[in-house]
Amino acid sequence: MSGSSAEDDLIARHFAPLAGAAGLGLRDDAALLQAPDGCDLVVTCDALVGGVHFFVDDPAGAIAKKALRVNLSDLAAKGAQPIGFLLALALPPKFDESQLVDFAHGLGEDARAFACPLVGGDTVSTPGPLTIAITAFGSVPHGRMIPRTGVQPGDLLHVTGSIGDAALGLEMRRRGEFLAASLDAATRNELLDRYLLPRPRLALQSALREFAHAAMDVSDGLIGDLSKMLRVSGLSARVRLADVPLSSAARALIAVEPDLCDLALTGGDDYEILVATPPGKTEAFARAAQAAGVAVSVIGEATADRHAPLFADAEGRARSFARGSYSHL
Amino acid sequence: MSGSSAEDDLIARHFAPLAGAAGLGLRDDAALLQAPDGCDLVVTCDALVGGVHFFVDDPAGAIAKKALRVNLSDLAAKGAQPIGFLLALALPPKFDESQLVDFAHGLGEDARAFACPLVGGDTVSTPGPLTIAITAFGSVPHGRMIPRTGVQPGDLLHVTGSIGDAALGLEMRRRGEFLAASLDAATRNELLDRYLLPRPRLALQSALREFAHAAMDVSDGLIGDLSKMLRVSGLSARVRLADVPLSSAARALIAVEPDLCDLALTGGDDYEILVATPPGKTEAFARAAQAAGVAVSVIGEATADRHAPLFADAEGRARSFARGSYSHL
Numbered sequence: 169m170s171g172s173s174a175e176d177d178l179i180a181r182h183f184a185p186l187a188g189a190a191g192l193g194l195r196d197d198a199a200l201l202q203a204p205d206g207c208d209l210v211v212t213c214d215a216l217v218g219g220v221h222f223f224v225d226d227p228a229g230a231i232a233k234k235a236l237r238v239n240l241s242d243l244a245a246k247g248a249q250p251i252g253f254l255l256a257l258a259l260p261p262k263f264d265e266s267q268l269v270d271f272a273h274g275l276g277e278d279a280r281a282f283a284c285p286l287v288g289g290d291t292v293s294t295p296g297p298l299t300i301a302i303t304a305f306g307s308v309p310h311g312r313m314i315p316r317t318g319v320q321p322g323d324l325l326h327v328t329g330s331i332g333d334a335a336l337g338l339e340m341r342r343r344g345e346f347l348a349a350s351l352d353a354a355t356r357n358e359l360l361d362r363y364l365l366p367r368p369r370l371a372l373q374s375a376l377r378e379f380a381h382a383a384m385d386v387s388d389g390l391i392g393d394l395s396k397m398l399r400v401s402g403l404s405a406r407v408r409l410a411d412v413p414l415s416s417a418a419r420a421l422i423a424v425e426p427d428l429c430d431l432a433l434t435g436g437d438d439y440e441i442l443v444a445t446p447p448g449k450t451e452a453f454a455r456a457a458q459a460a461g462v463a464v465s466v467i468g469e470a471t472a473d474r475h476a477p478l479f480a481d482a483e484g485r486a487r488s489f490a491r492g493s494y495s496h497l
Numbered sequence: 498m499s500g501s502s503a504e505d506d507l508i509a510r511h512f513a514p515l516a517g518a519a520g521l522g523l524r525d526d527a528a529l530l531q532a533p534d535g536c537d538l539v540v541t542c543d544a545l546v547g548g549v550h551f552f553v554d555d556p557a558g559a560i561a562k563k564a565l566r567v568n569l570s571d572l573a574a575k576g577a578q579p580i581g582f583l584l585a586l587a588l589p590p591k592f593d594e595s596q597l598v599d600f601a602h603g604l605g606e607d608a609r610a611f612a613c614p615l616v617g618g619d620t621v622s623t624p625g626p627l628t629i630a631i632t633a634f635g636s637v638p639h640g641r642m643i644p645r646t647g648v649q650p651g652d653l654l655h656v657t658g659s660i661g662d663a664a665l666g667l668e669m670r671r672r673g674e675f676l677a678a679s680l681d682a683a684t685r686n687e688l689l690d691r692y693l694l695p696r697p698r699l700a701l702q703s704a705l706r707e708f709a710h711a712a713m714d715v716s717d718g719l720i721g722d723l724s725k726m727l728r729v730s731g732l733s734a735r736v737r738l739a740d741v742p743l744s745s746a747a748r749a750l751i752a753v754e755p756d757l758c759d760l761a762l763t764g765g766d767d768y769e770i771l772v773a774t775p776p777g778k779t780e781a782f783a784r785a786a787q788a789a790g791v792a793v794s795v796i797g798e799a800t801a802d803r804h805a806p807l808f809a810d811a812e813g814r815a816r817s818f819a820r821g822s823y824s825h826l
Contacts, residue, residue: 196645197571197713198541198635203531209538211616212527213632215585217623242526256544256585256630287540294546296625301585303542303632306527316525384526 182272183255186279186286199288201252207307209251212242218260218297223341228267229274230364231298236278238387239304240368241439245385247314247376248306250282255289258299282370308377318382319401321472323444326453326464328369330415331390335435336428337363340421348421358417366439375456382444389434391489394442395477401444404475407468409433410482434489444470511601512584515608515615528617530581536636538580541571547589547626552670557596558603559693560627565607567716568633569697570768574714576643576705577635579611584618587628611699637706647711648730650801652773655782655793657698659744660719664764665757666692669750677750687746695768704785711773718763720818723771724806730773733804736797738762739811763818773799 203209216235218224236253243250255275259268279285284304308314337359340347348356376383382401386393390412398405414422414432422429443464445453450466457464468477479487532538545564547553565582572579584604588597608614613633637643666688669676677685705712711730715722719741727734743751743761751758772793774782779795786793797806808816 196575198539198575198577198642200642201538201540209530210527211530211583211632211634213583213585213618215587215619215621215630217587217621217625219624220622246525246527248527254540254542254632256542256632258544258546258628258630260625289542290544290630292544292546293549294625294628295548296546296623296628299587299623299625299628301544301587301619301630303540303583303585305540313527313529 182268183286186272186276199254201287201305203251203307206310208310208313210243210246210248210306210308210313211303212239213301213303214238214242215299215301217299224297226364228270231300232271232275233278233365235300235302236275236284237366237368238439239302240282240284240370241366241385241387243304243306244368244370244372245314245383245441246306246308247312247373247380247383248308249373250284250370251305251307252285252287253305254303255286256301257289257291258294258296259291260294260296260298263298282368312377314376314380314383316382316384316397317400319398319403319444319470320381320446321403321470322447323381323470324447324450324466325394325405325407325468325470326443326445326466327386327390327413328372328440328462328464329367330413330418331386331438331440332418332432332435333359333362333415334366334437334439335389335431336418336421337361338435338437339428339431348424350424351420355417355420358415359421363437366437368439369441369462371460372441372457372462375453375460376443378456379445379449379453380443381446384442386438386440386442388436390438390442391434391479397442398470398477401470402474404471404473405468405477406471407477407479409479409487411465411467413463413465430489511597512615515601515605528583530616530634532580532636535639537639537642539572539575539577539635539637539642540632541568542630542632543567543571544628544630546628553626555693557599560629561600561604562607562694564629564631565604565613566695566697567768568631569611569613569699570695570714570716572633572635573697573699573701574643574712574770575635575637576641576702576709576712577637578702579613579699580634580636581614581616582634583632584615585630586618586620587623587625588620589623589625589627592627611697641706643705643709643712645711645713645726646729648727648732648773648799649710649775650732650799651776652710652799653776653779653795654723654734654736654797654799655772655774655795656715656719656742657701657769657786657791657793658696659742659747660715660767660769661747661761661764662688662691662744663695663766664760665747665750666690667764667766668757668760677753679753680749684746684749687744688750692766695766697768698770698791700789701770701786701791704782704789705772707785708774708778708782709772710775713771715767715769715771717765719767719771720763720808726771727799727806731803733800733802734797734806735800736806736808738808738816740794740796742792742794759818
């Protein structure tokens, strides 16, 4: 881990305690990494910017957790077991030491919870907003990374958990008291929390490795990401929107403001996993996911067409979406 | 490589052509990486911020090259052969497409020149300055990464190339016409270019692996970085400042303005390598470095003391430095 002299002090005080063995105490220019024998190393990189991907007044510990978790979500979608991560942190002048303590504390909690230690990085200053780029490493048995491009015609398309909560939580943050004033506090907090803290579906990794043809994490909206996965696989799909899983909190908010249904489907920050399984493996996959404690829902099937996926509403009418994908705050 | 829909288009147009095989065409959430059989994977991460680590009006292609090269310099110091890199890019609104084309073009030139392909990353928008975090991967034969912490008492301390050129080039940028007006254009350009474009000393890798106890890249000023390497090794050193290699361009500028000598020694952005070799291997190391086309100079020796390194000037007088390390622009 590197930085100037003042930055070295910060690193030593706040980040060195989070370092895994591969990080060499964060005292070197570089770290050493190795996937276990017989495994491939999977690497992914996601960056978050204050005012774009989080609110600058979010708690610093939650920002740190989000930055790590969006990367863990990518590893989860690839069927990979986390190994460690690098942190590139650009600190604005007004980010004070107490915030840095909170940031490091939150990061450390998640590094332990997900068994994914800090192995190195860089700390710099910026005149702009807090910016966090994390590179996360994971391992999969050799040749078993789940690709985005592997969808086959006839595959069933599943999605984990529930869709739209985070986008609705973000909309509540944006519109403040005016939105969802009639909802109870627990419902509101559930949506706000889904925006603040993604829940990477790492528990699904063995089910994915056993049964999935393809997977990706849903970070930029279900409609856009599903379209992307089919496009890179050279296929299309039929999707039943009524089968897209919505939480009771999302249903409650959409009942008050029905227009928000589209936002749930196209908004971002779900960090759920979209999975394609061969039809014969669907039940076995569903059982394995259930055993892992992850809800999965079938929302459609892949077809051997080249056009964009077809979306049907509850009455079977074709739906299209002006904005397939999401561009954050 | 990930990004929103608009960002995907940018990636496809400008960055996918730079992708190595491990990057899976930048169409997946993650990349697969592997060190060659019998090798360890070395990872390093350095971030650059506009207005901090480069001038926002520097050519975009040169900014891209600098961002990659500062990481390659870390790999060089570890005796590692580059394998590939991840790019996390935060783009300000005023960074237009022609600048992005230049950025990708410069990055591609260096990716080819250093045989270090793009394997993935993330592109996001920022209300702040252009921010580039690169994670670079390299390989070393198993167990042979050159550590920062391996200095032994009696080791000779070498530094590659010449020290201070980049810091002097930066000072010229800052002070404009007033500084160095009496110097010829070639001298001025040499110093400016050393600031703009680091020259990673990758050619030194086999000499380092064969002969070095310890090494680090000099990025935050020779005095500060040398002190850091000795401190993490639990040692001290005697250093002869008159033996620190200065280019003829640096000497010419210092002749005009003698006070700048300290800036050359403490300023940053050298991206040279500081190396500790056992005394019996010094000549063999020097020959191997010469064969690799990299100049090296002995500047002192490590001692079994715990105090800060001792610096002596040309007359043998002790020197101390108010500012051991450097904090960029």
